Amino acid sequence: MTPVTPVGPVERQQWDVIVVGAGGAGLRAAIEARQRGARTAVICKSLFGKAHTVMAEGGIAASMANANPHDTWQIHFRDTMRGGKFLNQWRMAELHAREAPDRVWELETWGALFDRTPDGRISQRNFGGHEYPRLAHVGDRTGLELIRTLQQKIVSLQQEDFRTTGDYESGLKVFQECTVTRVLKDAFGRVAGVFCYDRESGRFFVLQAPAVVLATGGIGKSFKVTSNSWEYTGDGHALALLAGAPLVNMEFVQFHPTGMVWPPSVKGILVTESVRGDGGVLRNSEGRRFMFDYVPEVFKEKYAQSEEEGDRWYEDPDDNRRPPELLPRDEVARAINAEVKAGRGSPHGGVFLDVSTRMPADVIRRRLPSMYHQFKELADVDITAEPMEVGPTCHYVMGGVHVDSETAATDGVPGLFAAGEVAGGMHGSNRLGGNSLSDLLVFGRRAGLHAAEYAAGAAAAEVGEEAVAAARAEALAPFDGESFGDAAENPYTLHQELQQTMNDLVGIIRRESEMAEALERIAELRERARRVSVEGHRQFNPGWHLALDLRNMLLVSECVARAALERTESRGGHTREDRPAMDRAWRPVNLLCRAADGGGIELERVRTEPIRDDLLALFEKEELAKYLADEELES
Amino acid sequence: MSTYDARFRIWRGDADGGGLTDYTVEVHDGEVVLDIVHRLQATQAPDLAVRWNCKAGKCGSCSAEINGRPRLLCMTRMSVFARDETVTITPMRAFPVIRDLVTDVSFNYAKAREIPAFVPPAGLAPGEYRMKQEDVDRSQEFRKCIECFLCQNTCHVVRDHEENKPVFAGPRFLMRIAELDMHPLDAAEESGLDRRRTAQDDHGLGYCNITKCCTEVCPEGIAITDNALIPMKERVVDRRYDPVVWLGNRIRRRNGA
Ligand SMILES: Cc1cc2nc3c(=O)[nH]c(=O)nc-3n(C[C@H](O)[C@H](O)[C@H](O)COP(=O)(O)OP(=O)(O)OC[C@H]3O[C@@H](n4cnc5c(N)ncnc54)[C@H](O)[C@@H]3O)c2cc1C
Numbered sequence: 001m002t003p004v005t006p007v008g009p010v011e012r013q014q015w016d017v018i019v020v021g022a023g024g025a026g027l028r029a030a031i032e033a034r035q036r037g038a039r040t041a042v043i044c045k046s047l048f049g050k051a052h053t054v055m056a057e058g059g060i061a062a063s064m065a066n067a068n069p070h071d072t073w074q075i076h077f078r079d080t081m082r083g084g085k086f087l088n089q090w091r092m093a094e095l096h097a098r099e100a101p102d103r104v105w106e107l108e109t110w111g112a113l114f115d116r117t118p119d120g121r122i123s124q125r126n127f128g129g130h131e132y133p134r135l136a137h138v139g140d141r142t143g144l145e146l147i148r149t150l151q152q153k154i155v156s157l158q159q160e161d162f163r164t165t166g167d168y169e170s171g172l173k174v175f176q177e178c179t180v181t182r183v184l185k186d187a188f189g190r191v192a193g194v195f196c197y198d199r200e201s202g203r204f205f206v207l208q209a210p211a212v213v214l215a216t217g218g219i220g221k222s223f224k225v226t227s228n229s230w231e232y233t234g235d236g237h238a239l240a241l242l243a244g245a246p247l248v249n250m251e252f253v254q255f256h257p258t259g260m261v262w263p264p265s266v267k268g269i270l271v272t273e274s275v276r277g278d279g280g281v282l283r284n285s286e287g288r289r290f291m292f293d294y295v296p297e298v299f300k301e302k303y304a305q306s307e308e309e310g311d312r313w314y315e316d317p318d319d320n321r322r323p324p325e326l327l328p329r330d331e332v333a334r335a336i337n338a339e340v341k342a343g344r345g346s347p348h349g350g351v352f353l354d355v356s357t358r359m360p361a362d363v364i365r366r367r368l369p370s371m372y373h374q375f376k377e378l379a380d381v382d383i384t385a386e387p388m389e390v391g392p393t394c395h396y397v398m399g400g401v402h403v404d405s406e407t408a409a410t411d412g413v414p415g416l417f418a419a420g421e422v423a424g425g426m427h428g429s430n431r432l433g434g435n436s437l438s439d440l441l442v443f444g445r446r447a448g449l450h451a452a453e454y455a456a457g458a459a460a461a462e463v464g465e466e467a468v469a470a471a472r473a474e475a476l477a478p479f480d481g482e483s484f485g486d487a488a489e490n491p492y493t494l495h496q497e498l499q500q501t502m503n504d505l506v507g508i509i510r511r512e513s514e515m516a517e518a519l520e521r522i523a524e525l526r527e528r529a530r531r532v533s534v535e536g537h538r539q540f541n542p543g544w545h546l547a548l549d550l551r552n553m554l555l556v557s558e559c560v561a562r563a564a565l566e567r568t569e570s571r572g573g574h575t576r577e578d579r580p581a582m583d584r585a586w587r588p589v590n591l592l593c594r595a596a597d598g599g600g601i602e603l604e605r606v607r608t609e610p611i612r613d614d615l616l617a618l619f620e621k622e623e624l625a626k627y628l629a630d631e632e633l634e635s
Numbered sequence: 636m637s638t639y640d641a642r643f644r645i646w647r648g649d650a651d652g653g654g655l656t657d658y659t660v661e662v663h664d665g666e667v668v669l670d671i672v673h674r675l676q677a678t679q680a681p682d683l684a685v686r687w688n689c690k691a692g693k694c695g696s697c698s699a700e701i702n703g704r705p706r707l708l709c710m711t712r713m714s715v716f717a718r719d720e721t722v723t724i725t726p727m728r729a730f731p732v733i734r735d736l737v738t739d740v741s742f743n744y745a746k747a748r749e750i751p752a753f754v755p756p757a758g759l760a761p762g763e764y765r766m767k768q769e770d771v772d773r774s775q776e777f778r779k780c781i782e783c784f785l786c787q788n789t790c791h792v793v794r795d796h797e798e799n800k801p802v803f804a805g806p807r808f809l810m811r812i813a814e815l816d817m818h819p820l821d822a823a824e825e826s827g828l829d830r831r832r833t834a835q836d837d838h839g840l841g842y843c844n845i846t847k848c849c850t851e852v853c854p855e856g857i858a859i860t861d862n863a864l865i866p867m868k869e870r871v872v873d874r875r876y877d878p879v880v881w882l883g884n885r886i887r888r889r890n891g892a
Contacts, residue, residue: 047686048744049782050694064762105761111753111818113771113778120765138775144693145778156752168748200733229689263665269691374691377710379665492677536682539649540734543681 010468011205015041016455017448018194018207020180020236021215023051024143024440025420025447027150028103029213032448034157034172038455040448041207042154043175043196045231049151052217052229053440056143057272057370059125059135060441061434062100066117067124067133068317073097075131078618080435083129083328084398084428085572086587086627087249090611091405092426096435096442103441104136110156112149114138126277127433129328132317135434140272140370146437175207180235181548182471183212183243183416184463191243191415192461195471199545202538204472210458211451213408214240214401214418215444219253219560222553223394224496224503227259227270233549234556236422240401241555245410246592246604248424250399250556251563252573254431255508257332259393261350266378268393271353271371273433275388276325278367279314280355282336283387284344290351291324294335298626299327330430330572333392337508340391350391356384392508396431398573399563400424402592408447411592415454419447429572478547481533488533491547498525498553506561510576515565522558526599529554558601559593566591566603584629610635638663639718643671645683646725649734655723662713668722669697669708672736684735692854695783699736700725705785705852708736727788743784746804750811751833756822770819777814777863779855780807786849786859792842803839806849806859812838813863816870835871840864 017033019026022044033040044051065071077097081088104122108114114136115123124133138145158168165171177199184206186192193208216236220228237247258271276282284290295303303324304310310323325332336351346352355364361384365372368383375381375388401418402411403425410416420440427435481488505518529550534543569583570576592604610632616624625633641662644655660675669687676683687697690709697708702716702723716722730738787805788794804812815821816830823830834840845868847860857863 046688046694046696047740050688050696052689054694054781055689055691102761105764108764109755109759109761111815111821113766113775113818115775116766116768116771118768120767138778141693141779144781148778152752155748158748159752162748200737200739229694231688264663265666265670266691370693377692378667378712490681492681496677534681540684540737541682542676542684 010472012463013041013205013207014460015039015207015209017041017211017213017451018043018209019213019215019448020194020239021051021217021420021422022048022174022176023053023215023217023420024146024150024437025422025444026051026213026215027147027154028441028444029215029419029448029451030172031150031153031157032445033213033452036449036452038452039170040172041175041209042173043178043180043194043207045179045199046177048174048176049147051147052231053143053147053437055227055229055270056146056437057140057270058127058274058277059137059142059434060100060104060146060437061127061130061134061432062104062136062438063097063132063134064101064104064122064124064136065132066121071132071134073101074618076100076134077615079130080432081428083430083432083435085430085582086428087571088428089405089425089608090615092443093428094615095405095446096426096439099442100438103438103445107146107149110149110153112145114145125274126322126326128273128276128326128332129432130434135277137274140274140368142437179545179548180239181475183239184467184471185243185413186462187464189244189414190458191413192463195468195475197475197538200540202541202544204475206463206468208461208463209455210461211415211417211455213447213451214416214422215420215447216422218397218421219553219556220394220397222498222502222557222560223507224499225259225268226394227256227268228394234552235549236418237400237559238552238555240410240413240416240418240422241559241593241595243413243416244595245413245416246402246594247399247559248402248590248592249429249563250397250424250559250593251567251591252398252429253394253560254329254396254398254573255333255392256395257329257336257392258353258390259395260374260379261346261389261391262348262379269374269378270393270395271388271390272368273329275353275355275368275371278355279358280325280353281323281358282325282332283352283354284339285346286344290339290344291327291332291335294331294338295324295327296331299331303327328430328432330575333508334575336390336392346389348389350389352387353390354387356386361385394503396436397421398424398427398429398431399559406446407450408443409450415458417447417451419443429574475548478532478534478544481531484531484533487531489528489531491532491534491543491550494525494529494532494550495546495553498522498550498557501525502557502560506557506564508575510564510574512565512576512578515561518561519558519565522554522561523600526554555595555601562601562603563591563593584627587627587629588632641671641713641716641718642721643675644721644723645672645675645736647683647735648732650732653732666713667709668701668711668713668724671713672708672724684733684737686737693781695781695854698727698783698785698788700727705789707783707785707854710854727784729788729790729794730784740784742800743782743787743805743807746808747811749804749837750808751823751828751830753815753818754822754826754828756820757825759820764820766819773862774814774817776857777810779857780810781855782807783854785852785854789848789852791846791848792839799839799842803842806843806864809834809838809840809843809867810857810859810863813867816867831867831871834867840868840871843868
């Protein structure tokens with residue numbers, strides 16, 4: 001069925017700043033832009049308040065030093081660099097560590113209610129890779145608190161606008177359940193707006209503005225087993241590529257060590273790291289706490305050597321070392337993978353995560369209420385009485401849009417900014433838990449600030465008719481898929497095949513031949529996706545939505561596979577069986593992905609800026625020698 | 636792993652009308668109703684409209700009515716139904732249908748905007764807030780709300796009474812007022828805002844006759860009626876008929892702050 005063509009031109013509206021995405025990063029950016037006087041529009045695929053950030057559980061990392069007075073931003077910075085195996089864009093890691101406490105405290109002034117310490121301050125919990133208890137939290141629903149607080153702050157700004165203008169949406173408007181399919185540019189190559197469709201009605205519209213902030217989150221829906229929601233189709237990554245901005249570090253995908261493995265329909269759903277931070281331990285089918293066997297050389301001195309020492313650490317962290325269950329996520333995920341492979345897994349192909357023998361039932365229910373709930377309701381498992389079964393799940397992408405550390409501006413497209421999970425660099429090759437929520441706030445604010453400043457000095461945006469017509473034709477193409485007859489493709493089938501390909505061939509452990517095969521399959525899928533066909537009309541049509549998302553998932557998957565094939569070492573969220581060691585020579589090397597003219601992805605190797613001396617001085621020489629390339633050590 | 640064919644009846648249609656359509660669809664061990672809806676989309680009804688997001692009971696998007704009961708599709712396991720039982724899914728009844736299982740929930744967002752925001756206390760800089768855990772417990776309970784709007788959907792004040800919608804915020808947003816009212820550092824009173832009065836006069840607290848339907852359907856298990864609505868009603872009553880209590884409350888609060 002061909003859709004009815006709307007008569008007349010596509011509706012246009014003029015704004016100063018457009019924020020694509022209403023998760024933590026997007027909302028924080030929008031608040032900042034509006035507070036700096038920019039008329040700001042926020043666009044999001046789901047309802048306001050339901051972005052992926054709502055799922056975050058464990059907490060927000062910030063060195064407020066409430067739970068341990070020794071904590072400082074320098075130590076947070078150091079932990080972040082170690083977690084990322086020194087590949088982090090160091091200036092981002094520095095700004096993040098310095099500014100995170102202010103961003104958390106600010107939330108309290110907007111009404112957030114974090115869990116408290118006995119003296120009434122914000123409580124902080126332990127997490128993998130963080131030297132001190134550092135994660136501000138609300139039980140295990142921290143993301144909900146974060147997003148609701150930001151949502152309510154937006155509402156309060158709208159109430160202010162209502163009092164002065166009589167219109168809630170005069171200065172800040174949320175377009176919910178709308179999808180952006182293209183960033184549009186003017187004749188000079190500057191950002192001029194976005195092309196969108198309303199999911200409910202299928203209606204197209206254009207928002208014009210000189211500044212656009214991408215805050216679209218991650219890419220997990222390209223993988224079969226993932227903790228991510230349907231929104232995670234890599235839209236912002238693809239929008240940036242198609243607008244001409246490169247992505248960085250795309251080979252680094254974080255597999256969280258603990259996802260649910262049973263029953264199949266919930267496979268991948270996250271089991272928060274707080275379970276381990278609060279005392280949960282990992283065991284194999286022989287009952288062994290196997291993580292003690294997997295402490296890598298670079299971390300040997302920092303982790304407990306015996307169960308007794310690890311157990312003492314919870315009470316006395318100054319005189320004992322932390323248990324190896326709290327190693328960075330990449331290490332734990334690989335260890336679980338290896339145990340299962342060696343035949344020491346649990347009945348459903350995971351390992352055991354146990355809190356039931358470690359804490360009283362009522363403490364478990366209070367500290368981990370949503371985990372208790374999740375296992376009880378979805379798996380018939382009572383975590384206060386028996387262990388959980390867990391295994392790795394695709395969780396987070398470290399790679400993303402290449403941005404300027406200070407301003408969040410993208411590389412080479414004036415007026416385009418990016419913040420949050422869609423931006424790359426901050427986390428290097430592996431993100432520490434809790435460092436995403438703080439990243440959203442620190443760089444969301446910076447992106448909003450600089451987008452507003454840029455917009456104030458820019459000419460009014462003007463999008464040409466041609467660009468709009470092209471975007472419209474692209475979005476309508478799946479309705480003409482019938483013309484391919486028997487060769488027409490079902491979007492659901494293509495999506496499933498892509499997920500299987502990425503899971504099997506570019507997953508947690510990678511091999512050269514498999515990645516090469518993945519690239520072939522992705523190329524084939526891209527061909528087939530040209531013939532994708534959908535039924536029905538444009539009103540809330542999930543098949544059509546998926547058909548449009550496929551373009552993005554295919555582009556992003558190709559970036560991941562290409563960069564992974566190129567980087568001939570193992571580091572953080574990129575593990576190659578054929579190159580098992582970290583290679584210091586790769587430390588100062590970034591891989592940039594660009595959309596090639598004839599379709600497909602081109603790679604470029606770039607050398608990173610040297611780490612500032614005073615930041616290097618935060619580490620021991622011997623430690624630096626494990627990470628830095630020879631020429632960096634010489635200078 | 637065992638598999639069987641289940642019978643489903645799903646409401647299909649739009650604002651102009653519609654009806655129940657029958658489907659037979661495969662069900663596997665451990666699945667939830669949302670899995671079945673997704674299987675239908677992938678195999679039989681590619682344009683079946685459903686709203687969902689996290690599929691983990693955290694975002695509150697996939698609200699609908701299953702066999703007449705308001706529930707989250709992602710947290711309703713197939714194992715709660717007998718294998719020969721027909722499972723009927725209809726959209727939330729209190730909100731206008733957009734398409735199939737998707738309803739227009741903008742009523743809720745309009746109400747959210749009418750609730751006065753948190754008022755930060757003067758003289759406390761960011762980082763200086765001090766609150767005891769036991770003093771934030773209650774408001775934290777209310778902040779567990781995932782805004783699935785099932786309580787709004789089930790509340791009989793608006794479920795079949797469109798005419799009450801303009802004057803009644805619904806359990807979700809009356810609870811929001813209670814949350815702010817119980818926030819240890821909210822400075823509404825100091826700024827001249829009486830939250831309990833707004834609950835009563837502007838948001839229809841008086842319409843609630845505490846039948847607890849909202850509490851029963853809350854997927855987060857929040858005691859909306861007992862912990863939010865009833866205490867607020869009591870305090871409104873105190874204040875209305877007993878000026879001494881009212882004054883006393885003010886003084887206590889001031890001293891406590
Ligand atoms: C289960 C789980 C638990 C987690 N727990 C933690 C934790 O405890 N601590 C921590 O630090 N991190 C945690 N993370 C990671 C963290 O939650 C995410 O990285 C973070 O929330 C991403 O936020 P964001 O603002 O970048 O994007 P999101 O919150 O994902 O928001 C993206 C927004 O972009 C919109 N969007 C996307 N594409 C388009 C488009 N084409 N057009 C219009 N809008 C679009 C979406 O609708 C959405 O509004 C967790 C992640 C998961 C999955």
